[in-house]
Amino acid sequence: MIQTPWSLVLVGVMAVLTFLLGYVGSRRANTTPDFLVARRAVPATRNAAAISGEYLSAASFLGVAGLVLKDGIDALWYPIGFTAGYLAMMLFVAAPLRRSGAYTLPDFAEARLGSTRLRKFCTFFVICIGVLYLVPQLQSAGLTLNTITGLPAWLGVVVVIAIVVVNVLGGGMRAITLVQAFQYWGKLFAIAAPTFVLFVLFLGGPGNGAQPVDSSGVLRFPENAKVTTVDDVRVRVEVAMELSATGMLNGSYTDGPVYWTPGLYEVGEQTELRFTEGSPVPVVEGSPTSNHDWLRPQTEGLSGLFETYSLIFATFLGTMGLPHILVRFYTNPDGRAARRTALHVLYLLGLFYLFPTVLGVISRQYLPQLLVTGKTDAAVLLLPSTMQPNLLGQVLGAIVAAGAFAAFLSTSSGLVVSVAGVVSTDILPGKVRDFRWATVVTGVVGVLLALVLPGADASLTVAMSFALAASTFCPLLLLGIWWRGLTWVGAMSGLVVGGGLVIGSQVVTVASSYTGHWASPVFSQPALVTVPVAFLTMIMISKLTARRRPEDVSRILLRLHAPDPLGFMRDRDVQRFDTEDEKSRQEDGVRRDDSPSPPLH
Incomplete structure (x- = not known):
């Protein structure tokens, strides 16, 4: 703090x-x-x-x-x-x-x-x-x-x-x-x-507070340290160590010395862990346990490559x-x-x-x-x-x-x-x-x-947002802009399938985090599966519903791709909010942008 x-x-x-x-x-x-x-x-x-x-x-x-x-x-x-x-x-x-x-x-x-x-x-x-x-x-x-x-x-x-x-x-x-x-x-x-x-x-130079690294690449505490968890966490230990703890460890309340052998340990929220000088630093599950692995890509095999x-x-x-x-x-x-x-x-x-x-x-x-x-x-x-x-x-x-x-x-x-x-x-x-x-x-x-x-982790949560966007609007935009055969039925089917798979995988991931972390990487990072499925769904359903293709598709695509100087670009006239009153105020604002603005209605 x-x-x-x-x-x-x-x-x-x-x-x-x-x-x-x-x-x-x-x-x-x-x-x-x-x-x-x-x-x-x-x-x-x-x-x-x-x-x-x-x-x-x-x-x-x-x-x-x-x-x-x-x-x-x-x-x-x-x-x-x-x-x-x-x-x-x-x-x-x-x-x-x-x-x-x-x-x-x-x-x-x-x-x-x-x-x-x-x-x-x-x-x-x-x-x-x-x-x-x-x-x-x-x-x-x-x-x-x-x-x-x-x-x-x-x-x-x-x-x-x-x-x-x-x-x-x-x-x-x-x-x-x-x-x-x-x-x-x-x-x-x-x-x-x-x-x-x-x-x-x-x-x-290392300076104050720098942690030493031993010959095997394991980080160690340079002095006695106290660490208090904020939420429930699972940590991995690679080197046997002694510590003391006050709080929940592996589902049981502990207050005193603890000996950890290599393996996984569940630490409850607001648990205080006390480490002595020279103790190896446990790491949260899923992270590299040594600097050697930290510096090497793809140390988790096929699952890491998929992610x-x-x-x-x-x-x-x-x-x-x-x-x-x-x-x-x-x-x-x-x-x-x-x-x-x-x-x-x-x-x-x-x-x-x-x-x-x-x-x-x-x-x-x-x-x-x-x-x-x-x-x-x-x-x-x-x-x-x-x-x-x-x-x-x-x-x-x-x-x-x-x-x-x-x-x-x-x-x-x-x-x-x-x-x-x-x-x-x-x-x-x-x-x-x-x-x-x-x-x-x-x-x-x-x-x-x-x-x-x-x-x-903020990046992990945001990455799920990216997966949802990549599985819904990315196929809609690419196919809608570059393929004249897209139909609204195909687009809607792709949105439902791609978006549904991502949302479902997120639900599975959250449920897994509370029930033993059993979900595979396919659920935590699903885009490699959901994006191709969304594209294929849009293409296949559009071909099956070719009669639903917009009659003016050629005019629409011409507007999207014609160079700007040709003058095909037109703003959409959305009658629900572009009222005559708003249009007149907008035109007046364009002509006299520095003039005082009229009051809101």
């Missing part, structure tokens, strides 16, 4: 700046297009910074370093996949999606395939992906606040969602664009500056199916700007992911006690004060904490906007007031789920 005034001050400054920037961005937000797509007037460079700020979530800022600390070189597939997904998006999706003129993913599905029923199914999966992605952001916010102040975790959840909801209520997409663009550069500084300083100190390729499928293909990312491409002026945006995002993300990877490697030597509890997401927050238990460490830790809060705020903002936009236009009538009500409901649901559901 890092109880320093610096952390509280910088986190408070980040919260205030977020609120003020949201207020500035919302001053001219009046119409529904303002709230949903920022009047489609966001330039490519600013939109790329906003997308990067939104995309760099808790999984990126905290989770990547935590996974590198825990899993070693195999964890590098996470940042690689998170970044490389934008290459596929740039090549196949970004420009045609913008030229469709849609406002949301369900709107695109209806525009391409002409089915309101398909639109409803898309709405369901947008909400599922958005909420599944939102929960780890809020839980990580609680973890961060608890780590830096000792305050209860639920307070961090409430603070983040309160700031997000207020900003989104004020101006929707138009308000958060400026916020997210600023927060990308804030997060980059917050992760880069401490990394440079700590890496220089690391190169200068790796499944992760590649989920991250490479899931990016182009994430609703809160895709909705930002609707804000570009045209298809060319959308493609340029995706290219700029590749640069920005590639630069950012260098730094949490370095911090994860350094944490292996300074924070191996986190391997006992499994709470490796806290590594980035704890490393500065561990390496430098002085004023420098406090300041660096405060900078990191502020960056972590920026990550939660920016990603949560995008998620709330995307879910609220779909709810307001597909479930509610679609007025500005409906968007605001949907925002409040989304925030309340996110808070309740974050408090009720058990916490997990």
